[in-house]
Amino acid sequence: MIKTVVIGSGNVAQHLIKVIERSAGIQLLQAYARNLGELKKLLPEEQIATSYNEIKEADVYIIAVSDGAIANVAAQLPFSGRFVVHTSGSVSMTEPDGKNRRGVFYPLQTLSKNKEVNFQMVPLCLETEYKEDFTLLEQLAKAFSGSVYAINSEQRRALHVAAVFVSNFVNNMYAIGSEICRDNAIDFTILKPLIQETADKILSLSPLQAQTGPAVRNDTETIAKHLYFLKDERHKELYKLLSESIQYNAKKL
C-alpha cells in the first residue's frame, strides 16, 4: 500500500484526491489545505491537515498547487529526506527545495472543476531525482493510468507548451466560434460534430494530412470574404496569422 499525502485544494488536487480514493493499492493518508473549505466536500475533516505540522509520514507527497507557489510550499515542509513530487508542466524538477527527494508527477490533461475525467486515459509524465523513487512513482501512476511516461524536465517544458497549443488555444478557437454563432443567431450546437470530427481525425491522420479549409487550398477569394466578414480586429488578426501558418506548414508536405 503506497501512502500518499496531497498538498493543495485546487482543480488538480481535487481530481487527484478523487482518483487516489478510488484506486486499489494507494492510500490517501491526508490532504493538506490552508483552509478546510474546498476539501470538506471530498474528505472527512480528520483527513484534512490545515497546518504543515499536522502532516503525517507518507511514501509520496504530491504538491498540487499553482506553479508560483510550489517552491514556497516545498520550502515550508517541516521534514526532510522524504519523497516529494509536484504536478506542474512548467516547473523544473529541481526548482523546489532540495532538502527532500524530488520528483515530478505531471498529468497531461485539461482538468476542469465541473468535468469528471477518466484517469485511465490521462498520460502521466514522471521524473525523479533518484532511480529508486522512479519505481515507486511508476507503481503509483500505473495504479490509475494506462499511459505512463518517463519525461525529463526539458521534454516536459516542451510538452507543456505543445499542450497549451493543442488544448488551451484550441479551446479559445471554440470560444471565438461560439461568439460568431451568438452574434449571428446560430446555435453553437451545430458546430459540435465538426469539433468532434476534427479531434477524431488526428487519431488516424497526421495534422498536415488532416488540414482542410480555404487557407490550405489557397482559396484567396474565400479568405478575403472571411476577413471582410470579421469585424472584431482581434479575430481578423488571428484569422490572417493562422491562415499564414497553415500555408507555411502546407509547404512542408
Next chain:
Amino acid sequence: MIKTVVIGSGNVAQHLIKVIERSAGIQLLQAYARNLGELKKLLPEEQIATSYNEIKEADVYIIAVSDGAIANVAAQLPFSGRFVVHTSGSVSMTEPDGKNRRGVFYPLQTLSKNKEVNFQMVPLCLETEYKEDFTLLEQLAKAFSGSVYAINSEQRRALHVAAVFVSNFVNNMYAIGSEICRDNAIDFTILKPLIQETADKILSLSPLQAQTGPAVRNDTETIAKHLYFLKDERHKELYKLLSESIQYNAKKL
C-alpha cells in the same frame, strides 16, 4: 425515390456519392466529372457523365466543386427550370446562374479523402429559393443525416467563418503541437488524450467555462517561460495573440 446527379469529383463530391449510394429512398442517377479518373473507383463508367450534354433529368443536381468554379459550372448546365444546389459554405445561394431553381446543401463537416465520415452526424445546412424545393431538399438531407438545419446565406457565411476557427485553425494548433513534439523527441501520441478531452469538454461546458491554462490564470511567469522557449517567430506571435484573446474573453465571464 429522389433522383440525384452529383457534379464534381473532389472530396465533397466523393463523400456525397458514397452516402447517396448507401441511402434508401435516394438514387444516384449519375455523377459528372470532366474526366473519369477520380470517380472510376467509386462508380461504373456508364454512371459517369463527362460532358454536360450527357446529364440526365433528375430531381436534384448537387454541384460539389470548388467555390470559385460553382458559378461557371451552373452557367454551363444545358437545361433550365430544374433544381440545382451547391455545397459551399461561403458562396451565396444566388451567386450561380438563375436559369435554374437554386438552393444550398452545405455539409458542415471536415471531409478528408482518406477518412470515412458518419453522415448521420454531419449537420446539413439547407437553403432554397422556392419553398416547395425546401421540402424536397429536406427529405433528401434527412435520408442521410440526423441533423438538418434551415440556414440562410448570411447565417451560412457566419457559420463557415466559425467553422474555419473551430476546425481548420484548431487543426493548425495540432500541427504546431506536433512540430514542438518532433523537435524535442517526444511522441505526439502523448498529446492525443488531451486533444480528445478538450473536444469532449465542449459537449458539457461552454468554451468560456472550459478554458484552462496559463493565460486564463494570468500566470505571467509561465507565459514568459513559454515565449522564451519558443524559437519560431510565427509560434511566438501566435502564442502572444492567443493568450491575449483568452484573457480578453475571460473578462466576459
